[in-house]
Amino acid sequence: MIRLLFWCLLIYIGYRIIVSLAKGKELRSGRSREREQATVTHRDPVCGVYISEEDAVIGRLGDERHYFCSRTCLEKFQEQLGHPSA
The missing domain is CATH 1.20.5 (Single alpha-helices involved in coiled-coils or other helix-helix interfaces)
Structure with missing residues (x-):
């Protein structure tokens, strides 16, 4: 047992x-x-902050996508393209 x-x-x-x-x-x-x-992250070309694709504001230049942390950075980027520096 x-x-x-x-x-x-x-x-x-x-x-x-x-x-x-x-x-x-x-x-x-x-x-x-x-x-x-x-998640894939991208560097904001204006302020240098890393942002995920889900949270990013996406801007296009031709066929190329650019990822921004905010609408303000996107607008600054567009201004820089419109007014090239000397």
Whole structure:
């Protein structure tokens, strides 16, 4: 009877170890997916602040996109293009 309880205890402990290892692998794979989905940032050409694509104000110059932190920086950029310096 004691041997049966001992074997049941060992089987239960083994089961718990396997389950905890499986959960650890799931957590590690979830972290790698988060790294893959990291947001892309761009540098504002006027003030130099880094801004994510989701939060940026986008301006176009020909086929090229420029990312700005605010509408004010976009307007300053457009003014610089309209009034070239000496």
